[in-house]
Amino acid sequence: MKRILIVGGGYAGFYAAWKLEKRLRSREAALTVVDPRPYLTYQPFLPEVAAGSIEPRHAAVSLRRHLRRTRVVPGWVTNIDHEHRRVTVRPDLGPEFDLEYDVIVVTAGAVTRKFPVPGVASEAIGMKYVEEAVAIRDRLMTSFDRAASLPVGPVRKRLLTVTFVGGGFSGVEGFGETLSLANSLVRRYRRLHRSELRFHLIEASGRILPEVGEEPSRWVVRSLTDRGGQVHLDTKVLSAVDGHVVLSTGEEYDSGLIVWTTGNDANPVVRNHTDLPIGERGQIVVRPDLRVGTDAEPVADAWAAGDDAAVPDLAAGVPDAYVVQNAQNAFRQGKLLARNIAANLHGRAPKPYVHHSLGAVATLGIGNGIFQWHRIVVKGWPAWLMHRGYHVLAVPTWERKVRVFAGWLTQAMFGRDIVSLESVEHPREAFVSGGKPD
Template sequence: MRRILIVSGGYAGFYTAWKLEKRLRTDEASVTLVDPRPYMTYQPFLPEVTAGSIEARHVAVSLRRHLPHTHLIVGSVVHIDHAHRTATIRSADGPEDEVPYDTIVITAGAVTRTFPIPGVADEAIGLKHVEEAVAIRDSLLTAFERAATLPPGPERRALLTVTFVGGGYTGVEGFAELLSLATALLKHYPELSFDDLAFHLVEIRDRILPELTDEPARWAIRHLEKRGARIHLGTSLVSAVDNHIVLSDGTEYDNHLLVWSAGNQSNPVVARHTDLPVDRAGLFRVRADLRLGTPYAAIPDAWAAGDNAAVPDLASDIPGGSFTVPNAQHAVRQGKRLAKNVVADLRGKKVKPYKHHSLGTVATLGLGKGIFQYRRIVIKGLLAWLIHRGYHVLAIPTWERKVRVALVWAAALFYGRDIVSLLSVQHPRAAFIAATLGARQQRETGSPAAATVPASAQPEAGPSGTDEVSATSPPDGRGD
């Protein structure tokens, strides 16, 4: 049997494996998928996870459950030697192993683009994985609890200050959803007021949402500013040391939550650890049929799709000079086409090129607010938000996940969003250790005492410098 190796289980990788299971005969080929996580994250829903509109587990699609005939390896591909048809895989426990293959499908995606800005590595959190979205949400909810116990002043304001760096879709949607959550939370905290909130969006370009045309993008800025947001265009982050934000336009302020969403860059395995051809941007050179190579010659048994591949955009008005936009809309469809082409190639049949006309762009700007554009048609507000939800609940794979997400939305219509912070879940032994030490101190001293948890069981210090957890208070900090 032919051995097919799929690198990464993101959109393109998951759909490739999913469709291969449906099309391949049981004795025709074996499929192995390698990914550091045993699930696919539906990233367009991460902003709603940060706002508590969707349960975190519902945006994670189990690979084992939905790919029962695919061999799953939880690990990372660190090197690809296509000349010898082997891939070096590092498992979660550390050892490396060479896995042979006959056909390779590389859908490794992209990684978060970062810069050596002081303080970013220590203070920022990304918005690319479900764990990060949960941590962002819990950090804001915990900050509200702490701020409600403080008198008006700099410390309270710092706790309720949030900064997003990056004005692309991920950044704007995450920013808008978190602002929506924060505004809604105020009714539950009579001690706090709208003036205590400070939400900053920092974008180095002179506009946000580059997928939209100029006027809809400007409308989005005006809309966010009316809701109290501060949009810093043509501005970059200079420093975030000790949660003190310094911007290139001279703005300085104390901050609590820093979210980094300043775009993606090529996956390092693709860019530097393979003998397959890549372009200057570190993306695979891919033909229109998703095989690696040039328009004149394909590399046998090597395929790529998604954010790690420069896929020619046959639907573009720019002949020969345009590539598909790295988004979920293309990755899902490329995965489906790739699976069909791999099966056709195995059976000696003709493969077909990938071509998809965009269905438009849509973004959520908070609960009941959104913007949609298809060519010159622009829809704003509630209808655009409904289009966003309708499209993505249909796009998320498997009926099981569609139903779960829809049920959470239905419950929210009657009961609203869940506003319970579970930040302590990231440190599940803290309360037990505190209780154990408290009991020990009581036996030794004869009087009850709040025990301090050892540093090894504590979360990292929070933005306001919290560095101690007692038996009478939950752990704090972002948990990132």
């Protein structure tokens, strides 16, 4: 039996394992997935999780439930020694240990890009995992509860101020969805007024959503501004110490919630702790068929895909172009990984990855979105419906599709669920205090 080890259970890793189970007989290969989380996070749903439009668990797909013939090992791969066909795994509890393999598939994914900005590490929340999106939602709702009991002043103003840093898809969608949630919430509080809300979107470049054209990008800025948001272009965050945001334009303000969505950075394990070939951008060098190496120097029994692989973009038609790092490509690469690995084991030639973009679609809050495919641009309600339709079809497994759709239907009938469970971060507090304040 071939021992196939998959490093990372994200889009590419999950789909590779899921499809390999279907393509390989149980006696052909032993599959293992190593990931610190026992679930795949469907990241396109995180903005809606943060806005309370999707139940958090519905944006996560259990690895153990759907990978029935795969061994799931919880932990972090800290070193890949391909020469000796083994990796080092660090579990949550207990000492590190080695796992040996015959074939390795590296789909560890990227990490959130960080900059040495004072205060960010202690104050900001990312939006790459379900727990982060839940924290954003709960903190926003709790801030409304607290602000409603306070007189007008600096503390109340801080609680009603939200800052998103980063104008890519994740930042713009998160900003639009939470702004939509805030505008909906404020109607529930008689002592609060919409004019008190301060939502800031900070982008260091001169435009947001670089995946769409300039005119659609400007339309998104106007749409967010008309709904009460403030979009700061060509602006950097210089400091966020104690929630006091200082911008490169000279503006300063206190923010009760800071969300950091400045894009992806190379996985440190892939960049620094492997003997596999790494390119200038810190990604694994792969061939168009997702095998590690180059045509001149192939690496046997090693494959990679997703955010930590520099996959040549054959559809671009220009030399030295690489596939964009997004969910659309990652889960398609995962499916191709399964087909190519199975073909390789059966003595057939693997196929190259060629994918023509289906366009870019983003949600900007309930009833509002943007879609672009070549010169075709759709705005508003139709784009929002296209976003929901595409992603409910793209989320893995029918079980999750049904749960997500049922949640949307329930929300359409009864509205958003605005219960905050921020206290779940400190579950023993009530037990220890006996229900009495300190």
